Amino acid sequence: MDADATRVIYTMNKRSVILFILLQILLVAAFSSFAAVLPQERADVMYHSYEGDGMSIDGPSVLVRKQIGNKVSVSANYYVDMISGASIDVLATASPYEEERTEHSVGVDFLHNKTLMNLNFTSSSENDFEARSVHFGISQDFFGDLTTLSMGYSKGWDEVGKRGDENFFEEAERQQFQFGVTQVITKNMIIGLNFENISDEGYLNNPYRAVRFVDPSAERGYRFETEVYPNTRTSNAAAINLNYYLPYRASIYGEASVFSDTWGIDANSYKLGYIHTFGDNWILDMRVRHYQQDKADFYQDLFARSAEFNFRARDKEMSTFSNTSIGLSVTYEYRFSPSSWVKKGTVNYELDHLRFEYDDFRNVLADAPVGEEPLFEFSANVTRIFVSLWY
């Protein structure tokens, strides 16, 4: 399929989604339905950590949600990433570094005429990158709450800088359409379908990533130069998930998703999990997930010469690779007395172990002839420790 045909299909999909959203808003307004509920009042304090590929990223996240009257619920989230070390992409061309990213978000949920709406603002700040986004979502239950239809729209603005280059300034805009249906199938089974269209425009590169090209005159036989990405990207993703309640207090769940974008990346993922409870206090969640993607059209591990093509990437997230993860979560739940201000509390530990294997991204730190270096692979751990209180 050529690029024009691809573009036509994406444009059609995008138009279909917009048309559908408008249609649904009209339908939602036209038909009576059953009551939605506001999210539960709760507070969460979390420590998160990512360790892998020479990087260490950790920090806190605090999320508080409070109801005001019967129709409004507000939430606020404070999140920090403290980053140190350097991934293989950075080590090949630069030195390890340290930086911090802080994210704030506030949201309001509003229950009106039995429809739940929410509005969120998020801002993320680091020394070389600023991002702001706004999200609007609407959801409604039908059939006596057996079907929930939800739609969302987000718009984001990025400002990209570069350490060591005060004159470097680029911008990008992002737009997302989300659509989802959750359907109760039986008293023990629920399925969900989600679709999301995302389009980006502007500077979409990572300014620190570089491509390598063959240069016999160089000491190592190759050199690096700046990546060049197209300045637009449109992607579509669809996912189906299922949760089934077992005859004892336990459940199994699964999810399958497909993804495709105008850069030529095709991906799919599958997830399967089992949740088991021990008495009234302990919840154990075990899961496996597999993800696979094909590379972007303009990705290559090694280009034949400098500026070989108009667009070129060697960011490993653009390559052909797969990852498999196994995860475990343990929750201890405690119920306070009904007269207490706090109704329920949980202490949680969650760990996912990931293994990444790349098909066309080579480890240039290894001592080998140009283009014959071993393929890169690495493992990572994603940890969350948090306390939650419901009041």
Added chain:
Amino acid sequence: MQMKQRLLKTTVSGLMFAGILISSGCASIEPWVKPYERDNLADPIMSANRNPVSFSYTMHAFQAREGARGAEGGAGGGCGCN
């Protein structure tokens, strides 16, 4: 690639059809799971997004290292995660 795009297109069409069916038929179809039969469905162990603070972080941690993005379900909100 062609097959996946066709699959995505079919999914969109399917969702549209389901949405129209759902919206237009709500007056005539009886709910087959009664409110008093929903204890199991309401149990937190039936929700992938039962802990939003952890759900959104985990989604971000995976997505930052993968080319794919979107359709995870759960709470939206824009993530400023690029």
